[in-house]
Each structure stands twice: as C-alpha cells, then as structure tokens.
Amino acid sequence: MKFKAVKGTRDFYPDRMAMRNYLAETWRAVSLRNGFVEFDGPVLEYLDLFSVKSGDEIASQLFSFTDRGGRALAMRPEITPTLARMVNAQINSLPRPIKWFSLPRLFRAENPQKGRLREFFQWNIDIIGSDSVLADAECIFTAIDCLREMGLSADDVGVRIGSRPLTVAALRLAGVDDSAMEPALAALDKRPKVSPDAFAEMAVAAGIPADSLDKLCAFQDAEGLSDVAASLGEGDANSAGEIAKLESLMGYLDNMGVGDYCKLDLRIVRGLAYYTGIVYEIFDAAGSLRAVAGGGRYDNLLKLFGGPEVGATGFGMGDAVLEILLAEKEKLPDLSAGLDCFVIDGESNLLEKVLEVVGRLRQGGIAADFSAKRQAVGKQLKEANRRNARYAIILRADTVGIKNLATGEQTDMSIDEFLEKPLAYIKISDNPFL
C-alpha cells in the first residue's frame, strides 16, 4: 500500500464510526439533560492563543504552520482557550452561569501510546460565571451521569477529588516558599507514579524540606476531611474555608446520588499551573489506565485571556481511554447496523414493484434496501441475512410475504394492504445510530 493514515490518526471504518457516534451522541445527550448547551469553534487558531497559558514545552507539541498570509496558526490541542476567547468576546451579554459543552476534534503532535493519539475527540464541560462549589458538583455529576449511562458502575470507575489551595497550604506549612510553589506541586503530582525513594529525591530537588516529607505524605493520604484539618493544624481561615467547600461538595454529590463514585484524594494535584481550587481525575478502578477525565476550577483563566475575573470550572474527557475502558468492562454496545426491511422480488420481472415498495418504505422512515442483482429468492434471503435485516419483504405479482428473519414467521397479504400502513406489520429499529 502506497498511502497510509498519518501517524497517530485513525481511519473510521463503519464499525468504528458507529462507536465514535455512540460516544458523541451519548456525550451530547447527557450534556443536554444536565442543562448544558453546545458550542464549537474553529480547528485552526492563532498560535498565540495557545502560548498565553502554556509555555514553550506545550508549543513544541502543537501542529503549527504559517499560512500564505504569514499568519502563525496551530491546530487546536484543546478547546479551553477557544472557549475563553469566545466567552470573553460576549461576556457582558451572556446570562450567567454559562453552562457550555463541546465535542471538539483535537490535535497534539506527541508520540502516540496507549490511550494517547495525535488526533482524538474530547468531551468538554464548563461552567463559567459561578464561584460556588455547586458548579463543581454539577460538572462532576455530569461526568458520572455519562459514565453510568454507558454502563460503568462505582466498582468500575471513581472520581478522585483533591484541592489545589489545600495542597498549597500544606506545602507552605512544610516550609515551601510561594516562589517555589510550582515545582513543589509538580513533584507532588508525580508522587503516585514513582517509588517512595524516588519521590523523596524529586521532592527535595523541587525545594521541599526533607524533614517535612512525612507530614506532607500524611496530608495527601488523609482518608477524611477531619484528618486533613488535623494535618494542617490550626491553619488559616482560608484553609478552613477550602475544607468546608470540599465538605459541601461531597454533600451535594451525595444529594445527587453519586456519592459512591466519589472519594477524597489529595494526591490529585493535576499537572497544569492554572488550577485554582478543587481538582479531580476519573480513573478506572484497577488504576491500570490513564485518567479517563480530569478537571477542576480555574478562576483566573478568562482574565488571563484578556477578560474579566470570573469563576470557571470544568473537565475534559477523551475518547481514547474511555473506549479502552468500555471494551475492558465489556460495556461497548452492539452497534451492528441493520436494515428494517430487505425487499425481495419473489418472481421474475418484479423490479418495478421492488422499487415502488422500497421507495414507499424509505419515504415512511423505514430503513429499506434491496439486492443489486435479480436472483433466486434463496440468494436474496441470504443477502438479507448478511445485511442484518429485521424483515424480508417478499414480493409476488399481487401479494407480499412479510418474514421476520429472527423468528422465521411470515404473514402474507396484498401489497396495497401492506403499503397502507407498513408499521402495523413491522417493528422498526430503535437504534438511533442506524
């Protein structure tokens, strides 16, 4: 073969396309029933848009180019900058809180590996214009609502919830200066992935005093909020407020009936610097995969993009890991598309009749097709079977046999009688992805 798909991209043959549509349609349906409205922006943005909040490291993982007008452009690696740009442009006319979702196609020029591709789809949920922890609760609920809709229980996936402000408070208490906060947070973020010794080495290199590591670990490993409060000591009023937020968050999630999916876990820090409050990641129970989703509060972001200071919170869920997880848990639905009716000419010279019946059925919203070849009934039934049809409509000069291919039952009547109201005799597919 001379031409191949580009590294890190996927060809969506019909089976796979059906799966992609299933994810997209479920994401969309869940978003809408949670009160979010859909938006989208261009795949291409000015390169500058992505350097505002991210450094050069990120820029090196972008697909970027200069167009014929000399503009430095990039294919979007995430939708949040576009969201910020769009919201900022109309912030004064948008009723708050803004509850928007998007299903963007994204591109990142990194090396592909399990659950990571160069081109992928992501579900983004954001609430802008609310400082309340209720907004965080709504986002988390929406994520769980989706996973539950797809058949994943609290035994399959869990939301681990941490807090940036509390983690910062713990680091301050450990003697880390505010100017050294970012590398210290980065070190804590890596802790779950490395050995205790390696973590200690990394932490000290990041400027965390060695003699405070035990206390920091105890803080991160706290099982409950009272433990957290204890490890922060008397602390400041701010920390007490953050602990209260986590408490009401957990309460709200309980109220909405998804408390069993959620767990306090202060080891969740998130890599990015812009998070300002509650942060969370969703993992498979075994913890063998990458995060299915991740998000949190980012109150400074709109201002960073030239807008006002407004509260914002949200998450992103990629398609790659989700699909792997659903496959592992055997929760992928059977999406084999089938026809409602396969129309067969049961005698010779009936093509005109076949076309008439097919036309009428299709017009009535019934998925109908017929054989490209005029051949024996047996062959055509075989084809109907291969096409996964629910009914074979076998035509003769004046009568029609309606055969249920699953049960083998067949009823005969006049063609006119059938076409009068075909739905009285057949049950059409309720598969919306047909």
Added chain:
RNA sequence: GUGGGUGUAGCUCAGUUGGUUAGAGCACCUGGUUGUGGUCCAGGGGGUCACGGGUUCGAAUCCCGUCAUCCACCCCA
C-alpha cells in the same frame, strides 16, 4: 525528543539449522439444491514476505538503515 518489542493476504497468524512455484482459518467473490435465509459442498481472486541496501550460489529467514506500529519515558492542556 529518548528507549525497547513487532512488521508475511482485508483480519488473526503458521512458515522447521537460509534451499526451488509463500500457507491456514476467518472475510470476500462465483457456482451447486427450478427458487423461503443463517448450515454444507466445490471453485476463485488477493501477497515485489513494510521499504531500501548488504552478506550468500541462493534471503520471508542473517546484518545495517529508513518508515510504520505497539509499549514505556518526557509531557499530559
């Protein structure tokens, strides 16, 4: 960007210490029961063995390079 594994038919894979015309199953196509399916039977198409170079009388097989893919690191928006 770095490191390791793997590249044989559309898919999953065989292919014996290098030896003549490269195989199977599934899928696909055609035909068989003068016509009501999923089975069965017979036949068929399809591979420059990822690509390029080297060693050899001879390479799918050994060596080098390139590319792709998978896994991991970096990073993770």
